[in-house]
């Protein structure tokens with residue numbers, strides 16, 4: 211049985227492993243960057259279509275030590291790459307090297323490209339061109355301490371590109387990270403979810419797709435494996451059919467997205483519509499300082515701004531203070547999960563977290579913290595009274 215590797219953002223490997231097992235795969239080794247699993251090619255198609263958390267599904271091909279150019283070239287030549295694409299198609303080589311004698315990534319990529327295209331020239335008299343943006347075949351190479359692993363990328367574009375998000379606000383999170391946060395929070399898929407800083411709506415859209423069992427890759431126009439010579443259309447049709455048969459159309463709870471920025475809320479609405487989940491999400495222009503729980507029992511999940519420029523921190527302190535105050539005094543009985551890349555700002559919330567995960571948003575290490583607001587500890591006023599007396603800045607509420 212062939213082996214595949216599901217790569218993922220750091221901090222997500224455990225839930226990727228669990229997700230693959232729930233899809234019926236046997237999982238093997240797990241590293242901080244992904245999980246190895248066993249599957250036939252139909253299973254590879256299935257993982258590509260259904261994984262909410264993985265970034266890519268790779269097919270490992272070669273693993274070898276190399277200290278010099280010729281060694282690298284000769285190892286690559288041993289594997290027949292002409293079985294994957296035609297010489298008229300294009301390829302790209304993505305290389306990452308760390309602590310290797312062959313330390314120049316561009317040079318390594320060029321050597322590997324030569325070893326592959328020479329095979330085509332010898333066999334067909336023609337060689338495939340390189341297209342780094344939109345190739346038919348993408349090869350991933352990772353060299354660590356002179357040990358090189360070479361994999362075929364079966365996904366093509368990274369799997370976070372679901373296809374529903376044509377625009378974003380500032381600092382959006384990737385779709386697979388958003389789904390991963392929902393997975394890590396342990397949300398039960400039956401409690402209403404509130405995002406107090408929803409931006410382009412990614413967290414709520416991913417959660418709604420999860421609750422409705424809509425496969426995350428359903429709207430993608432292409433996957434890398436479509437271009438492979440032995441792509442099995444009948445197997446792909448079965449995978450799609452199975453995913454469609456699992457979709458549901460009704461939910462008896464809702465999703466609520468707040469943001470202070472009207473423009474980004476319009477983007478969120480469009481994205482939700484594209485994803486086919488607009489009817490389940492209510493978006494409102496509400497600053498966190500005046501936010502109220504839309505229902506007596508709900509779960510909050512959010513990603514407040516954490517800035518990266520000098521001076522940002524001072525400006526954002528008030529936002530985190532408001533978030534802490536709002537949760538503590540109005541969201542009693544609710545659980546909240548907050549993602550932030552700035553530990554100092556999180557302290558401004560003045561709440562004690564009860565669980566934490568470390569995850570990477572790109573290359574920023576973030577904390578994903580859980581806060582439990584106990585029932586009745588602070589809110590003496592019933593929710594309906596709070597709503598009547600709530601401060602509504604003019605022109606804010608939609």
Ligand SMILES: C[S@@+](CC[C@H](N)C(=O)[O-])C[C@H]1O[C@@H](n2cnc3c(N)ncnc32)[C@H](O)[C@@H]1O
Pocket residue numbers: 378379380381382383406407408409410411412413468469470471474496497498499513514515516529
């Ligand atoms: C990091 S972004 C959220 C990104 C979102 N998760 C996404 O994927 O698009 C933070 C959002 O908080 C909003 N925001 C900033 N200050 C706010 C406040 N006081 N109340 C509510 N929203 C605020 C910004 O407009 C921005 O959309």
